[in-house]
Amino acid sequence: MVKGKKDRVLDLFAYLLLIIAAIVVIYPLFVMIITSLKTNMEVLVNPFGLPTELNFEGYKYVLRTGDFPIFFRNSIFITLVSLFVLLLVTVMASYPLSRFSFFGNRMVYFYFIIGAMLPTRLATVNLYQVINGLGLFDTLWALIFIYIAMTIPISVFIIAGFMAELPRELEESAHMDGASDSRILFSIWVPLLRPALATVAIFNFIPIWNEFFFPLIFISSDHLKPLPLGLATFFGQYQSDWPTAFAALTIAILPPLIFYLIASKHFIKGLTAGALKG
């Protein structure tokens, strides 16, 4: 297609807009990294420029003295366990809901997905009673159960929806072989569900990894804090030691950022698909 003169002017505007947007996105992250490599004096005198000499003291300090390795470990544990249990229970629940018709099927399905519209935080007051009642206050399990519960609606929606589209012959041949229901589910269905499972995992990874509010309410011990809460505490203590504060931020932000850059297509697709369906 040949582009007219007006089109080329518009293209130019589009480029300009995209370049400005890219700078606006990247610049704060750039500032974060260069500030973490300055000395405190340099931050105060010359916040704008590049560091004259790379100063890694902030990083050394964060990794040596801070509880950062522990915060990381907590975040990784919470995220992996939550996602694993989430996928397991969601696949199990989606199977009868999407592949069989029985009395109350639509009602149960609706019951599951209604939560996608309701922010879990509105349940905090009673969750506080529930968590205390179960003796889960100040444990990672408090967070894990809440995260699974709050991600079940969208996950059931995506997985049950995907499952309902798959051909029906598969399970009938498996059933004739006399395999049990759980055998059929895990050896036949789960491999077929892989794209939907990936979408669910990516869509829920971000909010679980970044969740700050529930840890703030339910975690009080330092050694149980996930990364965002641990960072908030650390940041409060080192607010005037800028390179250290920024080194901590950089360390916390880089891993998910790198993870995203490696798999950006999947992230964009997963997050957008999830949002559109929700």
Added chain:
Amino acid sequence: MKFRKKLLWFIVPAFLIYSGFMLIPLILSMRVSFYEFSGIGDMAFIGFDNFYRLLFEAPYNERFFNAVGNTFEFFAYTMVFQNVTALLLALALTRGLKMTGFFRTVIFIPVTLSLLMIGFVWSIMLNPNIGVLNEILSAIGLENWTRAWLGSESLALPTVALVNAWQYTGLMVMLFVAGIQSIPEEQFESAKIDGANAWSVFKDIILPPLVPVIGIVTIMTYMGVFNQFDLVYAMVGSTGGPNYAVDVLGTFFYRTAFGGAGGQMPQMGLGATIATMTFLFIAFAIGAFLYLSHVRKKGEN
């Protein structure tokens, strides 16, 4: 294939976790609205007293109406900063330009980052003493524009809303891009043959099929704002900034129900009432959204 009762067991684990940690607590939290409850000890039934205090009794009603107003203001700023920008960027990304993939990847980066950490980074960039923003403004000759962005009662809220837009524009861009890409190519071709200009292509071909996407983007923005907490907490603290200028329903709820950082007594009953009111705001919007999309669908058929 025939349904077997045994299969119902498969639903049980998800049902229990979801009911026990989400849906039942949501309903029971609303019930707490009718009680006086400090978090420990007994709950005393007080009928609609909490609602009365929130709506008519100082200082609660001042804080409450301030937070409601701020939340709506936050929503309005976000719609302008975030969603108008997102639509423009989506138009730029669907022109088939070179490096579109690169720009898509970059623009989406903030969506994956922690709102809290981004809040910290920006709060330092906006710091009047060591922040780079004022430095940049001075460097390009706009000294008069330098401000204590987060310290000013009138600027703090739009500033936080702008950072919120920085974070989520990328997601809305992708929703708009998906919407634009679903428009059949022939429509653009025939508009071209008719000699339509860029504006009428936008108005007649791109915009109409985007209306449902705009609806989704609006309701997502609305729910995000009524759920907002992390960014305000990171940038101006749980008291919501200078003289409560950025105090939204999320921070007001947190302070009231859990005492916040100020060492106040937790008032979970009153906190639950704030959550219930927030729920009503959200339920009303979802109802309106579903009604409008229903009307729209009917109109199409």
